[in-house]
Every structure is written in structure tokens, then in C-alpha cells.
Amino acid sequence: MHTPVPDYLAEVADACASSTGGELASYIPELTRVDPRYFGLAMATVDGSIYSVGDGDVEFTMQSISKAFVYGLAIRERGLAAVLEKVDVEPSGDPYDELSFEASTGRPRNPMINAGAITAHTLVGRDGIDAGERFDLIHRLLCDLAGRELGVDEEVWQSEVHTSDRNLAIAHMLRSKGLITDPAEEVISAYSRQCAVLVTARDLAVMAATLANGGVQPVTGKRVFSGEQVRQLLSVMLTCGMYDSAGDWVSTVGIPAKSGVGGGIIGSLPGQLGISTFSPRLDQHGNSVRGIETFERLSADMGLHLM
Ligand code: DON
Secondary structure (H helix, E strand, O other): OOOOHHHHHHHHHHHHHOOOOOEOOOOOHHHHHOOOOOOEEEEEEOOOOEEEEEOOOOOEEOOOHHHHHHHHHHHHHHOHHHHHHHOOOOOOOOOOOOOOEOOOOOOEOOOOOHHHHHHHHHOOOOOOOOHHHHHHHHHHHHHHHHOOOOOEOHHHHHHHHOOOHHHHHHHHHHHHOOOOOOOHHHHHHHHHHHHOEEEOHHHHHHHHHHHHOOOEOOOOOOEOOOHHHHHHHHHHHHHHOOHHHHHHHHHHOOOOEEEOOOOEEEEEEOOOEEEEEEOOOEOOOOOEHHHHHHHHHHHHHHOOOOO
16 A cells, blocks of 8 residues: 555654663763753655655754765865875775874774764865855855755854864864864854754755665755766765764665764665765764664665665
């Protein structure tokens, strides 16, 4: 029998609703103010149909999900070769905030961990661009992907800026290696603002569907990335998007994905779907516990595993 998609999504959400494992991210103090019970699930197809259930319209901060798109923007602006000179594409097997550098060249191991993401952030815009202008370029990209004007959670941004010793340490390491040249404080402030851009699960599903659709936003029809740029981005999401649980994720879910400590996860299935979940309780890797369970179930039910 044919089950309409919203009914099916509600069924999956119900099945995963009882999961209450994990903890809110507390190293950014403002994130502990989020209601841990939130649970949103959304899907967008490459022809622009969007389905969402639960708290699919609640806004939360993108956090590391922004890294995937900003990596794409750095490639769009500088070309892949120039970006690869500064950021490698190897899974690090380390936590996202590790000072994880490739031994022979000193490059950050990949653009999904903070070291690589901070480097990719600085590759946006011409050399010498002001940090505020760079943020505006990144914000424009994220709005184009969502197909609407996105806000910024200024409290979360400031909260992260005031507790960013670790990211500052990473930025100073990058400066010492000559991989970035701008002042560490300015870079980390703008990078943290990028992470504090507000989205809903619905937005994220459309953003992920843009990648699934070869770089064309399926609702507005705007081309945001080329097919080649998307291929690079999805490859790195598949191998590195879930950090030191990427291997687990690929074997159980099998979809290129990216998580954020705001509680979001996106998954992008080339030619088919963008999927997103929002549930703020995280596991020890910084990935949403209920989000992972939901993706595991969707992948099994719908046969989404790429392999
Ligand atoms: O830089 C940070 O630590 C945060 N703004 C983002 C980290 C994050 O989302 C890790 N992902 N799950």
C-alpha cells in the first residue's frame, strides 16, 4: 500500500521520539538554554518538494554543518587545487576540535574538523578582506542555499567568542604554519558567527537537497555550486562529516552527512534527497544521538545506503 510521505515521516519520528540519550553541548554556554526535547525531521526532493514533521520549523544554530558549505564556497572562489594546498581530505580519526595536522605538510587533515574549517573560512573572499565582509559572503551563500534570508543567533555567537580558547589555539597554530595570515581573534569571531547562523530542519533539508541536485537549489532554481564542486564536497562529507564516528556512520547509514553541535544533521543522497534532523542531545563525538537513530532507521527502511 502507498504511504504518503508525511505519514511515514511522522511514523519514523514517533518511533525515535523515546530516545533521550546524550547531552546538550555545554562548552558554548548559550547552547545549554536550548530545549533538549526538540525533535524535527525534514526531507526535500531534488524537484523541490519539502516535507517536515515535529519541530521542523524551530530555528537553531548551524554550527559545524556550515563547514561543508563554506568548504564548497572556498573551492568555488579559489579552485580545488588552491584549497587542497591548505587543507587535506583525509579522515582524522580525531575529535572535531583536535589540533590535527598532516605530518609532512602541516595542513589540517580535512575541512570538517575545526582546524580545516577555520582555514577554509579564511579562503573565502579576496586576500586582505575584512572579517565582516567575509562573513557577509558566507551568509549570502547560506541564504542562497536555504532560499530565504537567515538570521544569526547573536547570543550563541558571543557565547562562543567568549569561550573560544581552543579555536584560538587552533588559529594561532594555523598562523604559525603560515596557513592563515589574518589576526586569530578576528578569524575566530567571524568563524563563530558563521556557526551561529540560524536554520530550521526544513531549511537544512533544502540545503542538503541542493547538493543532491548537483548544486542547483531545487526551489529557487539558482545554481549555487557546480557539479564538480558538489562531488568534492559530498566526498569529504562521506569520509569526514561525522568526525571520529565517520566509519560507523558510513557502514550503518551510508549517506554523505554533516553534523553540528546545535543538534542538526544533514544527509544528502545524490540525485534523490536532502534529509535533516534536529535533536540537540549529543553523543561524545558531538553528533545528535536521536538524529543518528533517525538516519539509521530512514536508511534501513528506504534502502538509502549508497553501497
Ligand atoms: O567551532 C566549534 O567548536 C563550533 N562552533 C562548532 C563545532 C561543531 O558543531 C561540531 N560538530 N558536531
